[in-house]
Amino acid sequence: MQFDSTNPIIQLCVRGMEMEAESPDQAKNLFAQAWGLATTELEKFTAAHYLARHQDSATQKLEWDLIALHWALQIQDGSLNASYPSLYLNIGKGYEDLGALDQAKHHYQLALSYVDHLPAEGYGKMIKQGIESGLQRVIP
Numbered sequence: 001m002q003f004d005s006t007n008p009i010i011q012l013c014v015r016g017m018e019m020e021a022e023s024p025d026q027a028k029n030l031f032a033q034a035w036g037l038a039t040t041e042l043e044k045f046t047a048a049h050y051l052a053r054h055q056d057s058a059t060q061k062l063e064w065d066l067i068a069l070h071w072a073l074q075i076q077d078g079s080l081n082a083s084y085p086s087l088y089l090n091i092g093k094g095y096e097d098l099g100a101l102d103q104a105k106h107h108y109q110l111a112l113s114y115v116d117h118l119p120a121e122g123y124g125k126m127i128k129q130g131i132e133s134g135l136q137r138v139i140p
Helices: 008-019 024-037 041-052 058-073 084-097 101-113 123-138
Strands: none
Touching: 008 024, 008 041, 024 041, 041 058, 058 084, 084 101, 084 123, 101 123
């Protein structure tokens, strides 16, 4: 998916990503601002995805990951196919952390169904390993 670097919501999220390491609270505030201003499906998906990373509990994180998924699924042109492995991995982990292992397994399997959209090395390899590890933890 190509992000419009001139979009104010994307700009807030980029600034938030730049702040994450040194000031997580400021980053969260920027992502919250982005969420408050978001009007399109892509903007809402993006802001919710980053807000999920800055929640205080597994329940809140899962809620934001599910919100991100809701908005991602509204974009049906295939442009987010490379985002689904990570998104479903995050949701699977959220369910796993909450003890809902059947839901976790389901979402890890959904993540696995999209791995062909990831690059073979680097980020793609990391996500694939995360999915495989998750499945190993939840499949008896």
